[in-house]
Amino acid sequence: MHWMKGFTKTSHAVLMGLALLLTADSARADCTYTIKGKLAVQHQLSELVNAYGTSPLKGVKVQISGKAKVLGVWGWYAVWDEVTTNSLGEFSLTQSKACYDHRYKIEVKFQSDDLEVRHETATSSTTKVKWYLIFEDETVDHGPGTLDVGTRTFSSTGPRDLNLKEARDHADIWVAYQKAIEKINGYGPDRAFTSQIRVKFPHNSDVVSDTVEASYANPATQVIYIFESHFNISTLYHELMHIWAYQHVSGELGLAWELMENGSTHGLVDEPWVAFHEGFAEYGSDKLQQLIFGETPRLPYNRERLTRGIGGTPLTSLSLVQRHDMGWWSAFHIMTTAALDDYTFKTAWTGGTASTPTYLVARAPSPIAYSCNPPALTFAQVLKVFLANSTAGYPNNLTKDEMLVSRFYDRAADILTNLSPADSDSFLDLLNPAGTTQPLNEFCSPIFLPLP
Numbered sequence: 032m033h034w035m036k037g038f039t040k041t042s043h044a045v046l047m048g049l050a051l052l053l054t055a056d057s058a059r060a061d062c063t064y065t066i067k068g069k070l071a072v073q074h075q076l077s078e079l080v081n082a083y084g085t086s087p088l089k090g091v092k093v094q095i096s097g098k099a100k101v102l103g104v105w106g107w108y109a110v111w112d113e114v115t116t117n118s119l120g121e122f123s124l125t126q127s128k129a130c131y132d133h134r135y136k137i138e139v140k141f142q143s144d145d146l147e148v149r150h151e152t153a154t155s156s157t158t159k160v161k162w163y164l165i166f167e168d169e170t171v172d173h174g175p176g177t178l179d180v181g182t183r184t185f186s187s188t189g190p191r192d193l194n195l196k197e198a199r200d201h202a203d204i205w206v207a208y209q210k211a212i213e214k215i216n217g218y219g220p221d222r223a224f225t226s227q228i229r230v231k232f233p234h235n236s237d238v239v240s241d242t243v244e245a246s247y248a249n250p251a252t253q254v255i256y257i258f259e260s261h262f263n264i265s266t267l268y269h270e271l272m273h274i275w276a277y278q279h280v281s282g283e284l285g286l287a288w289e290l291m292e293n294g295s296t297h298g299l300v301d302e303p304w305v306a307f308h309e310g311f312a313e314y315g316s317d318k319l320q321q322l323i324f325g326e327t328p329r330l331p332y333n334r335e336r337l338t339r340g341i342g343g344t345p346l347t348s349l350s351l352v353q354r355h356d357m358g359w360w361s362a363f364h365i366m367t368t369a370a371l372d373d374y375t376f377k378t379a380w381t382g383g384t385a386s387t388p389t390y391l392v393a394r395a396p397s398p399i400a401y402s403c404n405p406p407a408l409t410f411a412q413v414l415k416v417f418l419a420n421s422t423a424g425y426p427n428n429l430t431k432d433e434m435l436v437s438r439f440y441d442r443a444a445d446i447l448t449n450l451s452p453a454d455s456d457s458f459l460d461l462l463n464p465a466g467t468t469q470p471l472n473e474f475c476s477p478i479f480l481p482l483p
């Protein structure tokens with residue numbers, strides 16, 4: 032009890048005074064205090080800058096603390112309560128407190144039931160998500176009534192933590208991921224994300240060198256790690272789509288999967304299912320960017336490009352295509368390319384000048400009139416192929432064994448009403464780098480005008 036030794040008569044008297052005052056307080060009517068404001072972010076990621084410039088921050092946790100001035104002395108901050116911003120980014124808290132002047136502190140946290148953004152050292156910390164200070168009174172005292180702190184925007188010039196690099200990055204990730212989650216959850220409960228999305232940024236493990244280090248989505252913990260130099264929409268959505276796939280396939284996610292993306296899952300791999308997951312994540316990222324930001328749809332590779340090589344690896348057969356992430360990427364894009372009959376897949380490269388375009392090329396106009404009926408699948412339908420469908424003969428979600436192009440296309444034809452078995456065969460023949468058929472042969476027939 033050493034502290035008792037320094038317990039002077041003076042400090043005792045002050046404490047007694049405070050106690051009396053607090054007693055008196057409890058007997059008198061409280062005053063009403065309202066603190067309100069609005070949260071926004073001035074975007075940094077180019078897609079968000081171009082599409083929105085600045086966005087309201089919705090669904091963010093806001094913690095408001097207050098302190099009172101009693102007998103001319105400021106007390107300590109005490110947390111009053113936590114509220115969540117509405118769809119416009121607005122928050123408001125009303126409390127009854129003793130009628131003193133107050134000062135406030137407002138902190139925000141990027142965490143909700145659907146999403147949380149973890150800070151740089153979250154892995155070794157019990158606090159996974161940080162509170163960022165966006166407002167604190169230092170000179171102004173507030174009596175009863177409403178204090179409107181106005182719009183508080185995360186930007187390079189914002190006060191307090193509003194200009195903190197990590198906080199600004201988190202605000203952008205928050206908006207980017209909310210848009211994607213809303214898009215996919217909008218396809219219905221069968222395709223919705225099944226648990227909270229947890230993303231850590233920036234990620235940079237000291238134990239792994241930068242050359243090996245990468246962004247990845249851990250299949251066991253389902254936490255997304257975004258490497259410090261991968262702050263871009265393409266990577267953010269790629270990792271998010273890994274999580275979606277993990278949540279909508281059948282079977283155990285083996286421990287081996289934890290090694291996914293640590294340098295060995297891109298390019299040609301032994302297991303088609305590994306290439307499937309990588310290709311799907313990349314495809315899904317493309318589709319989200321197209322559907323959310325209006326990016327131009329990507330076209331599949333043409334056969335010349337596949338056979339000349341993707342990243343230096345010639346993909347000359349279907350079995351090689353399905354062992355390569357970008358082979359799968361092409362396989363998925365074939366399914367959702369609109370008006371396939373407008374394009375040609377070219378044919379296998381046989382040597383010669385390497386001036387080939389990479390993707391499908393426009394078909395030359397024909398003097399003959401054709402009637403064409405190519406499949407028109409949507410991204411939402413491709414996602415549906417993952418799901419169990421007992422009526423169609425698939426009691427389970429997609430399994431590893433089904434992550435072969437022909438089986439995936441067949442499953443798609445069985446599950447999707449607007450894709451026939453003939454169409455799925457056509458997809459396979461068009462994807463086949465050794466094939467020669469073109470969409471015109473597969474989906475069109477000439478129109479014969481009656482003779483006069």
Ligand SMILES: [Zn+2]
Nearest residue numbers: 273292309312
């Ligand atoms: Zn990946």
